[in-house]
Amino acid sequence: MEWFDKHQNEASFQHWLFVVVLIFIFTFIILIWIERINPSKKSLNLPPSPPKLPIIGHLLYLGKLPHRSFLALSERYGPIMLLHFGQTPTLIVSSARICKEIMKTHDTIFANRPNSSASRAFVGELDVGFAPYGEYWREIRKIFVTDLLTAKRRESFKFVREEEIGKMVSIIKESCSVGSDVTVNVSELVATVVRNFIPRIALGESWGRTSKYADLPKLVAQNLGTITFEDVLPSLKWLDVLTGLDKRIKDVAQTVEQFLDEVIDDHLKSRKGADEPGDFVDTLLAYQSDPASAIDLTRESLKTIILDMYVGGSDMLNTSSEWVMTEVFNHPSVMKKLQNEIREVVGTKSKLDESDIIRMDYLHCVIKETLRIRPTLALLVPRLSSASVTIEGYHIPAKTRVYVNAWAILRDPKIWDRPEEFIPERFIDSPTDFKYNNDFGFIPFGGGRRMCPAVSFATNSLEAVIANLFYWFDWKLPNDAKEKKLDTTECSGATLHKKYPVVLVPIAHTF
Numbered sequence: 001m002e003w004f005d006k007h008q009n010e011a012s013f014q015h016w017l018f019v020v021v022l023i024f025i026f027t028f029i030i031l032i033w034i035e036r037i038n039p040s041k042k043s044l045n046l047p048p049s050p051p052k053l054p055i056i057g058h059l060l061y062l063g064k065l066p067h068r069s070f071l072a073l074s075e076r077y078g079p080i081m082l083l084h085f086g087q088t089p090t091l092i093v094s095s096a097r098i099c100k101e102i103m104k105t106h107d108t109i110f111a112n113r114p115n116s117s118a119s120r121a122f123v124g125e126l127d128v129g130f131a132p133y134g135e136y137w138r139e140i141r142k143i144f145v146t147d148l149l150t151a152k153r154r155e156s157f158k159f160v161r162e163e164e165i166g167k168m169v170s171i172i173k174e175s176c177s178v179g180s181d182v183t184v185n186v187s188e189l190v191a192t193v194v195r196n197f198i199p200r201i202a203l204g205e206s207w208g209r210t211s212k213y214a215d216l217p218k219l220v221a222q223n224l225g226t227i228t229f230e231d232v233l234p235s236l237k238w239l240d241v242l243t244g245l246d247k248r249i250k251d252v253a254q255t256v257e258q259f260l261d262e263v264i265d266d267h268l269k270s271r272k273g274a275d276e277p278g279d280f281v282d283t284l285l286a287y288q289s290d291p292a293s294a295i296d297l298t299r300e301s302l303k304t305i306i307l308d309m310y311v312g313g314s315d316m317l318n319t320s321s322e323w324v325m326t327e328v329f330n331h332p333s334v335m336k337k338l339q340n341e342i343r344e345v346v347g348t349k350s351k352l353d354e355s356d357i358i359r360m361d362y363l364h365c366v367i368k369e370t371l372r373i374r375p376t377l378a379l380l381v382p383r384l385s386s387a388s389v390t391i392e393g394y395h396i397p398a399k400t401r402v403y404v405n406a407w408a409i410l411r412d413p414k415i416w417d418r419p420e421e422f423i424p425e426r427f428i429d430s431p432t433d434f435k436y437n438n439d440f441g442f443i444p445f446g447g448g449r450r451m452c453p454a455v456s457f458a459t460n461s462l463e464a465v466i467a468n469l470f471y472w473f474d475w476k477l478p479n480d481a482k483e484k485k486l487d488t489t490e491c492s493g494a495t496l497h498k499k500y501p502v503v504l505v506p507i508a509h510t511f
């Protein structure tokens with residue numbers, strides 16, 4: 001009897017399972033059919049789109065490295081595609097011609113940013129990166145750019161940068177003196193320079209309190225790149241709670257809040273006079289208390305703008321320095337040529353001044369070529385259309401998210417000769433520049449109104465770190481290295497990180 005009951009139960013369970021699967025398949029087919037015959041969509045000339053699944057849309061096409069998946073898709077569907085991530089319409093742009101339509105012809109329509117669960121938790125729409133296009137964004141971006149550009153501030157960056165890089169050089173020299181095959185983790189050392197340098201210029205403090213919050217920039221950048229259920233399938237947002245994603249983002253946001261509150265309170269306690277040199281927070285506080293200022297800067301706005309400087313600065317600079325080091329090391333003839341240039345320009349001074357760097361033309365080319373072949377933000381920062389618009393005859397609805405696949409454009413064979421090869425020489429005597437690039441083929445810092453406001457600051461910092469690493473030292477792989485080159489595997493995330501750190505043996509150069 002027991003045996004009969006058990007099998008009766010099993011049979012009934014299998015029966016129900018069969019019915020559930022059948023209903024599921026049936027619903028799926030109906031949804032695909034509805035999607036195909038939807039007349040409202042048929043009448044609009046929307047950009048090409050691969051077949052999509054009900055509910056999740058094209059989510060499966062994202063893959064581990066979306067910039068690579070999108071390039072493969074664009075080879076089939078063209079340089080302008082409309083995908084749906086869950087319910088979110090998303091335009092994927094993979095050619096310079098269409099990028100120009102987005103960033104120049106229709107720049108004001110695409111000058112907004114979409115937000116996400118993470119961006120709402122960290123900055124709302126109050127920082128430079130996520131503020132909607134308009135008066136408020138214009139004003140805070142102006143503060144940001146002005147602060148980065150004033151001669152006084154540039155001098156202070158130079159001084160702090162030289163000091164922090166000097167410490168890195170001393171550490172490497174020490175390890176050279178220990179033995180002939182002692183490795184250094186260059187990624188970690190560069191991260192330390194940046195971790196010390198950015199807080200000093202942004203917050204006016206060095207490795208003190210910030211050590212307690214050492215991982216914050218990385219955590220914020222990682223979480224900003226996270227897609228939650230709420231972002232793509234709002235009706236399933238309860239899954240974010242179930243998977244712990246919601247808590248993870250809230251926890252990081254709370255730590256960010258606590259950190260920035262401490263920073264602001266400390267600055268308020270020791271306010272500087274108008275003519276004393278201050279840091280970025282002082283600039284913001286001075287703006288806040290100036291009755292002639294164009295907008296009211298609340299404490300919340302202040303915090304998010306500081307976060308832009310702190311996180312944007314740290315994560316971007318670390319990642320790009322690692323890639324420069326990797327590409328240069330993996331191309332010995334480039335490394336030799338670069339070292340010759342740096343050592344020739346510095347001469348017998350036995351000190352590398354930042355003013356020397358202006359004369360290092362090949363170094364500028366190396367930085368450009370690295371950011372071409374390894375753009376730190378492979379898909380830039382997404383834009384959002386504020387009205388419907390026609391591009392190349394296609395209807396782009398309002399509120400469409402736009403990803404410009406910079407990674408694809410920067411290796412487009414129609415623009416670049418031998419695009420997969422690392423050839424800094426391509427930039428010698430070339431007018432192609434980060435800021436003035438009218439054909440939109442060279443866009444590692446984006447373009448148009450929302451282009452990165454820190455181009456010069458970022459490239460100057462990168463050049464200073466790299467020039468020192470190749471001036472003072474020759475480099476080789478550890479004796480037990482299995483490969484002859486540094487690994488170039490990429491990691492998924494908003495920023496194009498390297499999967500493995502740069503670990504090399506330094507050899508102090510004898511002058």
Ligand code: HEM
Nearest residue numbers: 128129312313316320376381445446447450451452454458
């Ligand atoms: C190698 C380093 C860097 C790269 C490759 C880079 C790249 C970018 C890109 C691609 C964008 C989006 C542009 C667009 O939508 O067209 C952007 C925006 C931005 N970047 Fe950078 N960036 C770097 C360093 C920095 C640094 C050091 C800071 C801060 C000190 C910074 C602050 C910002 C801000 C605030 C925005 C938002 C601008 C806006 O929406 O108006 N970036 N960056």
